[in-house]
Amino acid sequence: MKPRTLFDKIWDAHVVKSIPGGPDVLYIDMHYIHEVTSPQAFEGLRRRGIKVFRPAKTLATADHNIPTIDQHLPVKDEIARNQIDTLGRNTREFGINFFGMQHEHNGIVHVLGPELGCTRPGMTIVCGDSHTSTHGAFGSIAFGIGTSEVEMVLASQCILQYRPAAMRINISGTLKNSVTAKDLIMFIISKLSSGGATGYFVEYAGEAIESLTMEGRMTVCNMSIEMGARGGLIAPDNTTIGYVREKSAKANRTVTAREIEYWSTLRTDPGAVFDKEITFDAAEISPMITFGTNPGMAMPVNGTIPEPPDGEKEAASYLKSLAYMNFSPGMKLEGHKIDYVFLGSCTNGRIEDFRAFASVIKGRKKADTVTALIVPGSKMVEKQIYAEKLDRVFREAGFEIRQPGCSSCLAMNDDKVPPGKYAVSTSNRNFEGRQGPGSRTILASPLTAAAAAITGRITNPSEIIPTNLT
Amino acid sequence: MPGVQFTILESTCVPLPVENIDTDQIIPARYLTATSREGFGEKLFRDWRYKPDGKPDKEFVLNNPGYKGSVLVAGRNFGCGSSREHAVWALYDYGFRAVISSFFADIFKNNALNNGLLPVVIPPDTLEHLFMLVKKDPSMKIRIDLEHQLLEIPKAGLAVRFDINPYKKECLLKGLDDIDYLLSLKGEIETFEKNKAK
Numbered sequence: 001m002k003p004r005t006l007f008d009k010i011w012d013a014h015v016v017k018s019i020p021g022g023p024d025v026l027y028i029d030m031h032y033i034h035e036v037t038s039p040q041a042f043e044g045l046r047r048r049g050i051k052v053f054r055p056a057k058t059l060a061t062a063d064h065n066i067p068t069i070d071q072h073l074p075v076k077d078e079i080a081r082n083q084i085d086t087l088g089r090n091t092r093e094f095g096i097n098f099f100g101m102q103h104e105h106n107g108i109v110h111v112l113g114p115e116l117g118c119t120r121p122g123m124t125i126v127c128g129d130s131h132t133s134t135h136g137a138f139g140s141i142a143f144g145i146g147t148s149e150v151e152m153v154l155a156s157q158c159i160l161q162y163r164p165a166a167m168r169i170n171i172s173g174t175l176k177n178s179v180t181a182k183d184l185i186m187f188i189i190s191k192l193s194s195g196g197a198t199g200y201f202v203e204y205a206g207e208a209i210e211s212l213t214m215e216g217r218m219t220v221c222n223m224s225i226e227m228g229a230r231g232g233l234i235a236p237d238n239t240t241i242g243y244v245r246e247k248s249a250k251a252n253r254t255v256t257a258r259e260i261e262y263w264s265t266l267r268t269d270p271g272a273v274f275d276k277e278i279t280f281d282a283a284e285i286s287p288m289i290t291f292g293t294n295p296g297m298a299m300p301v302n303g304t305i306p307e308p309p310d311g312e313k314e315a316a317s318y319l320k321s322l323a324y325m326n327f328s329p330g331m332k333l334e335g336h337k338i339d340y341v342f343l344g345s346c347t348n349g350r351i352e353d354f355r356a357f358a359s360v361i362k363g364r365k366k367a368d369t370v371t372a373l374i375v376p377g378s379k380m381v382e383k384q385i386y387a388e389k390l391d392r393v394f395r396e397a398g399f400e401i402r403q404p405g406c407s408s409c410l411a412m413n414d415d416k417v418p419p420g421k422y423a424v425s426t427s428n429r430n431f432e433g434r435q436g437p438g439s440r441t442i443l444a445s446p447l448t449a450a451a452a453a454i455t456g457r458i459t460n461p462s463e464i465i466p467t468n469l470t
Numbered sequence: 471m472p473g474v475q476f477t478i479l480e481s482t483c484v485p486l487p488v489e490n491i492d493t494d495q496i497i498p499a500r501y502l503t504a505t506s507r508e509g510f511g512e513k514l515f516r517d518w519r520y521k522p523d524g525k526p527d528k529e530f531v532l533n534n535p536g537y538k539g540s541v542l543v544a545g546r547n548f549g550c551g552s553s554r555e556h557a558v559w560a561l562y563d564y565g566f567r568a569v570i571s572s573f574f575a576d577i578f579k580n581n582a583l584n585n586g587l588l589p590v591v592i593p594p595d596t597l598e599h600l601f602m603l604v605k606k607d608p609s610m611k612i613r614i615d616l617e618h619q620l621l622e623i624p625k626a627g628l629a630v631r632f633d634i635n636p637y638k639k640e641c642l643l644k645g646l647d648d649i650d651y652l653l654s655l656k657g658e659i660e661t662f663e664k665n666k667a668k
Contacts, residue, residue, distance in 0.1 A: 013666075016655065016658055016659055016662045017655065017658055019637055021636045021637065022635070022636060022637030023635070023637055025652070025655060025658075025659075027659070027662055027663075027666070036502050036503070036554075037553070037554065037555065039505035039506075040505070040506065040507050040555075043505075043506070044649070048649070050653070053656075053659075064499075064502075065502075065503055077503075079503040079504070080503050082503075082505065083503050083504075083505055086505050128553060128555075129552075129553055130551065130552050130553040130577060144553040144577055145553060145577070145580075146553055146554075146555035146558070146577060146580060146581035146584060147555040147581075148555060148581065148584035148585065148648070149580065149584070151649060152648060152649055152652055155649050155652060155653060156649070156652035156653060156655065156656070156659060157659065158652055158655070158659055160637070160648055160651075160652070162635065164576075194490055194547065194550060195490065195546065195547035195550060195573065195575070198547070198573065198575060198576055199576065225551075225577075228547065228550060228575055228576065230576055294490050294492065294550070296490075313487055313489065313545060313598070314489065316487075316488075317488055317489040317490065317545060320488065410494075410499040410552075411499060411500065412499045412500055412502065412503070419522060429492075429494070429551060429552075431492045431494040431495065431551060432494070432495060432517065433494065433495075433498055433517050434494055434499075437498070437517055437522065438522065
């Protein structure tokens with residue numbers, strides 16, 4: 001048999017039918033939905049007079065527009081409240097499990113799926129959210145879809161998709177101290193650019209990837225979309241199986257011996273061919289920050305903003321980006337004053353991110369000039385923060401812990417960064433206005449964000465962290 | 471249920487020669503709280519169209535009365551970022567029926583095709599040429615013929631073939647709907663489920 005990639009093995013196992021000259025009808029094992037991209041899909045079902053085909057395979061949460069304070073009270077914003085209530089009504093009417101804002105399992109859709117043992121190796125997973133690629137960390141095919149496609153999945157548990165091209169990115173060697181999974185993926189995106197993986201599904205491999213924890217792997221796969229990839233995935237190994245077993249046991253979900261046997265077959269065969277293959281050395285990677293308005297515009301924290309690219313249009317777009325940030329080519333950003341710090345999101349809102357941030361701020365004080373938004377990714381992460389007494393570390397350093405949600409990552413709620421202000425953010429997008437109209441976002445790891453929160457300036461975390469902590 | 475149909479479009483163009491335009495610019499997140507598909511056109515490119523004080527920014531192309539039409543011409547990697555289909559609804563609701571660029575982000579392209587907004591991919595140098603022609607003559611008309619996969623600029627004597635996946639082309643030409651098709655496969659999907667459970 002022809003050697004196959006990990007991706008091909010999962011895809012092939014889910015093709016219900018291939019349309020000659022057209023897309024495949026792909027069966028979906030797990031469908032996550034949230035309040036923002038689902039209402040029009042349910043409306044479509046109603047117009048057609050049909051039911052949800054497999055309601056048990058869809059799981060709903062409210063995360064994008066919810067407030068991160070006073071979650072015991074009704075949502076103040078009337079339109080946001082209506083959207084959440086609409087999801088509540090839709091899930092009741094169509095028989096779908098819904099973790100609303102006050103539910104103990106509520107959280108960001110890409111945080112709660114894995115922590116409840118719902119995301120598993122070998123699955124096909126979709127959600128009306130581009131960061132669905134997060135779930136690829138488990139060795140699954142997971143990708144973001146639009147609302148019309150949400151309706152397809154609700155109606156038939158299937159989606160029409162063309163098989164994307166295959167790319168493998170190998171990271172050899174070991175990451176340096178203070179260099180995290182976030183820096184690793186930001187480095188990759190800076191090398192490939194924000195559209196460099198468009199049309200591809202990426203497998204991440206190599207020693208540095210295998211050494212990552214599941215949460216680190218989720219951070220890497222999460223940002224695959226930021227270089228345009230359809231998704232990213234990592235072959236399941238003992239780290240994966242251990243994590244799925246632990247989370248499933250806590251959530252009273254079974255893991256069968258047959259499943260584990262199947263998962264062990266989920267790796268790329270020797271000799272399988274990729275359309276594109278790239279290798280980087282982990283030792284080359286330093287703590288990273290962005291300096292522009294797309295995630296491809298990133299450099300080491302101590303780096304210098306590059307000169308504009310060749311080509312009139314390219315240079316104009318690049319300079320437009322820098323002008324928005326009020327930066328210029330040749331500038332160094334280390335030591336640049338910042339105003340906000342955001343810890344959270346589906347990229348860096350998990351317990352390990354809070355531990356990392358806490359390791360830097362412990363025994364120190366937040367800079368008075370910095371406003372910090374510290375937002376757990378889910379109710380379960382929040383609970384764990386308190387169980388580990390990390391809340392004390394945060395409080396003593398002058399930080400307040402909010403309640404879970406997507407929060408300032410896309411600022412649909414009140415957690416906005418004001419016009420012209422700089423935010424060092426652990427989220428995934430530094431687009432114009434992403435954290436509020438006129439806001440200026442600098443993406444970074446939780447360690448770099450914590451260092452900035454303490455000094456009030458862009459700071460290389462390795463210079464302020466005792467190395468034994470990382 | 472019938473889908474949206476697209477056959478031939480003749481129109482002037484609206485040029486937006488910026489690269490990597492993400493869906494947060496097309497429709498900012500704070501306007502995503504609606505529960506219907508309608509009315510997003512008003513908020514299309516909201517933060518580029520209007521100044522912070524709410525007044526139209528005269529520099530932005532949608533506020534320039536010289537440029538009108540149902541075809542948007544944009545720089546490479548159009549529609550990157552968030553999967554929000556609201557971006558396509560906003561463009562469509564505003565009156566656009568096609569977007570021309572040298573390449574589109576994947577999810578945006580699928581969303582566009584699912585709503586009858588035609589993404590037309592042309593080579594980078596042709597895109598440059600088109601920007602130049604539109605700048606020189608904003609009243610210049612172009613013609614998009616889906617069946618023959620041709621973008622024609624009669625005035626410049628230019629005709630460029632564009633690619634589109636054959637399945638989607640058929641759906642758009644005939645106004646077929648994906649969900650009707652998937653519903654017709656119910657038996658096959660159930661058989662697949664049974665075999666998978668074995």
